[in-house]
Amino acid sequence: MAHARLSLAALLVCLVLGTVLADTRYTNKYDNVDIDRILSNARILNNYIKCLMDEGPCTAEGRELKRTLPDALQTECSKCSEKQKTTAEKVIKHLIDNRAKDWDRLLKKYDPTGEYKRKYEKAVRSA
Template sequence: MKSFILLSALVAFVAADSIEYYTTGNDYYDVDAMMKDSTSFKKFVDCYLDVGPCDALTASFKVNANEAIATACRRCNDAQKHLVNRTFWGLKNLHPEYYEKFQKKYDPDNIYFADFEKAVAGY
């Protein structure tokens, strides 16, 4: 009986600590190619900044953006962290004017971005 209780407690602990990762349309999307293609990049940016329509793939990423930023990508899997890291590298280095717009839209009080970017660095 003690073994059963101990096993039940262990299962409950593991279940409580498990993370439900985000679901996206493609965790292995080639962000680098998109950043270099002006048409694809414009569609991506317009979607995220609410100035243009979102295709299904970009919408599948955007739907989690606010929560992911506010929680330092806690529910992102490693592939998603890689996508975010490459996306923000591209925004900062290739399109800095849009990096500022992203930050103002998704973290206007500059509370979350530093921790968010630290969480995905190195992926």
């Protein structure tokens, strides 16, 4: 009986730790998406922007991005892998340089106070 309680306690500790550790990073299941292909294809990029703006359907990747974006902005991507940080910088730079109107629309939705804009634009420009 004591052994069963100990095993149950160990299982619960493992489950709690697994949940806590899982929450410290975003999923990496989309890290191998070809971001250059997306950025160079106006139709695909438009679809992602429409997804983020609630103006069109979302792919699985788009839904994940939409779900994590507010937290990533707020925490300065603290749960991002290095690959995700590099990709985010690339996308931001592309939008600023090539799709300024879309960048402004996204900022109005996800950063209405301008709090994150200053941080991220400065970081991208210095990269």
